[in-house]
Amino acid sequence: MTNEAIQEGVPSDHFAIFSSQTAKIKYSYNKIREVKSYRVGELFSAYRDILWDDGRHKYNVSSFIGEIDEILLGERFSAFDQSTLDNLIGTLRQRGNSNATINRKMAALSKLLRKAHKMGDIHSLPEFRRQKERAGRIRFLEKDEEARLFAAIRSRSEDAYRLSVFLVDTGCRLGEALGLIWNDIQEHRVSFWITKSGRSRTIPMTARVKEVIKLPVTEGRRPKGPFTRFSQAQFRAIWNEAKAEVGLAADEQVVPHILRHTCASRLVQGGIDIRRVQMWLGHQTLSMTMRYAHLATNDLDGCVFVLETPRCDGATKGAENSMFSSPVTTPTSSKPARKPKSEAAAVKVSRKSFRAN
Structure with a gap:
């Protein structure tokens, strides 16, 4: 770069390179772009069809983003700073949102802002920290509750009854069941392709599932x-009517999704390991399945035997052959064991050889 160019402040060939013995610095001039500002709602309109598939989840995300835009008063921004995010979370908490609800709303906002940042619409992002959620009690149906509820559903609609049985024995989501086509059912197995995680899975069918997927022979297509x-x-309307009939109207957790919880709970209580339960339900992470781990109490039954074992020497003598005995806990005799004759002879030979040398 010439002295004249430096004095006039004109870049040569769109960039200048300044060299020294230890460093080389390059200044670029050809990537400067205009900084624009956007509302959260405008970013969502631009990227919603790219980031989210059509369905109930997309509808919920639309509601989340709309509420966030309303809290921000439609403010335009080119950088979403940490203080803006903190104030947003504080406002949601003042409105009575639980940490779990806040996490869902922040997940939608984070996904949208990361896309906008990648596309160059905003030039900085805040740090999204997951709020600590309490492990709530998981509600599932007892056998008698299932029988009463399903009988009430069947009295209203045979098709709704068939769907209920399918949901509780497969543990699939309602949307996954409604999206099934006949090609997804092969012999003794059913495949779910339209899933929340986007990952397909195939599971075997129980005997009564095989029965309820059979449609009665009727005329027409x-x-x-x-x-x-x-x-x-339609299904939720029938469900709510039947729920009220059997006296469960006041229980807010008795929704169709409880059938998925019921399936998972029965698998864990029946001794199926958590990893296979995860595969059956199609959970994306094992932590989601671990919510049911507390129901696997069969593996702890042996602990009772240890705790109830008396501590006196006489009572513990019979525990030597127990499956719970160990080198640490097994009692030993105070007298040294007598060595075998062959071993004693070997010791005498070694002593003689030592004296000879």
Whole structure:
């Protein structure tokens, strides 16, 4: 770069290189762009169809982003700083949002802002920290509750009853069941392709699942799948009527999703290991399945035997052959064991050889 160019402040060939013995610094001029500002709602309109598939989840995200935009008063920004995020979380908490709800809303916002940052719409991002959630009690149906509820559902709709049995024995989500087509059912197995995690899974069917997927022979065109005649709204309406009939109207946790919890709980209580339960349910991470781990109490039964064993010497003598005995806990005799004759002879030979030398 010439002295004239330096004096005039004009870059040569779009950039300048200054060299020294220890460093080389390059200044670039050709990547400067105008900084614009956007509302959260505008970013969502631009990227919602790219980031989220159509469905209930996308509808919920739309509601989350709309509330966030309303809290921010439609403010435009080119950088989303940490103080803005902290104030947003504080406002949500003042509105009565639990930490779990805040996490869901912040997950949607984080996904949107990361996309906008990658596309160059905003030039800085805050640190999203997951709020600590309490492990809530998982509600599942007892056998008698299932029998009463399903009988009330069946009296209203045979198709709704078939769907209920399918949900509780497969543990699938309601949307996964409604999206099934006949090609997804092969012999003794059923495959779920439209899932929340985006990962397909195939599981075997129980005997009663094989029965309820069979449609009665009727005239007219066959539906695309065993439950495609139903919508979520129709099934939930029948569910709520039956729930009220059997006296469960006041229980807010008795929703169709409880059938998935019930399936998972029965698997764990029956001795199925957590990893296989994860595969059955299609959980993306093992931590989601660990919510049911406390139900696996069969493995702890042996602990009772140890705690109830008396501490006196006479009572512990019979524990030597117990499956719970160990070198540390097994009592030993105070007298040294007598050595075998062959071993004693070997010791005498070694002593003689030592004296000879």
